[in-house]
Amino acid sequence: xxxxxxxxxxxxxxxxxxxxxxxxxxxxxxxxxxxxxxxxxxxxxxxxxxxxxxxxxxxxxxxxxxxxxxxxxxxxxxxxxxxxxxxxxxxxxxxxxxxxxxxxxxxxxxxxxxxxxxxxxxxxxxxxxxxxxxxxxxxxxxxxxxxxxxxxxxxxxxxxxxxxxxxxxxxxxxxxxxxxxxxxxxxxxxxxxxxxxxxxxxxxxxxxxxxxxxxxxxxxx
Numbered sequence: 036x037x038x039x040x041x042x043x044x045x046x047x048x049x050x051x052x053x054x055x056x057x058x059x060x061x062x063x064x065x066x067x068x069x070x071x072x073x074x075x076x077x078x079x080x081x082x083x084x085x086x087x088x089x090x091x092x093x094x095x096x097x098x099x100x101x102x103x104x105x106x107x108x109x110x111x112x113x114x115x116x117x118x119x120x121x122x123x124x125x126x127x128x129x130x131x132x133x134x135x136x137x138x139x140x141x142x143x144x145x146x147x148x149x150x151x152x153x154x155x156x157x158x159x160x161x162x163x164x165x166x167x168x169x170x171x172x173x174x175x176x177x178x179x180x181x182x183x184x185x186x187x188x189x190x191x192x193x194x195x196x197x198x199x200x201x202x203x204x205x206x207x208x209x210x211x212x213x214x215x216x217x218x219x220x221x222x223x224x225x226x227x228x229x230x231x232x233x234x235x236x237x238x239x240x241x242x243x244x245x246x247x248x249x250x251x252x253x254x255x256x
Contacts, residue, residue, distance in 0.1 A: 043075035072096025106135025204246025
């Protein structure tokens with residue numbers, strides 16, 4: 036299956052580099068480019084890419100608000116956003132993940148990491164996890180945000196589903212969850228899907244945030 040990719044970045048050199056990477060492999064297809072946030076939202080609506088690579092700092096509309104508009108639109112529920120940043124400690128990354136981004140990439144990441152990240156997010160298998168992502172998630176979960184709705188109650192989950200959510204929150208893959216619970220990876224994937232459905236989560240990135248913000252697991256655990 037070919038993964039359809041959109042690119043939003045105000046720097047022509049970055050867009051050119053990403054285009055060259057994507058065009059070089061058979062299983063990815065570039066479906067459009069945008070140079071600001073408003074164009075990115077319009078690109079998502081017109082082309083419905085599987086994955087949108089989104090720069091954070093852009094004119095007209097920044098990548099955070101563009102991400103929010105995409106992830107909040109039911110018609111774009113199949114579009115996954117990966118934010119691009121220059122600094123792994125960039126405060127904007129926290130806001131982007133809160134806005135619904137499935138993860139983030141550093142702009143200087145090796146090409147193979149970028150391509151693998153696109154595939155991972157398109158599959159929805161796991162939160163994009165460079166070495167700093169876990170720290171980013173823990174930090175955002177620890178930061179109060181008065182404008183953010185309260186995390187969903189976990190009472191609707193079964194004991195097993197709460198256990199699965201905690202393992203997702205710790206960054207485990209379906210295979211690793213299966214090994215922890217002595218079930219097959221397929222069964223683990225089914226449990227994860229049920230949790231996502233019950234909690235109205237778009238992807239595993241949101242499940243990680245919910246696991247922390249609901250108090251199911253604590254930063255540092």
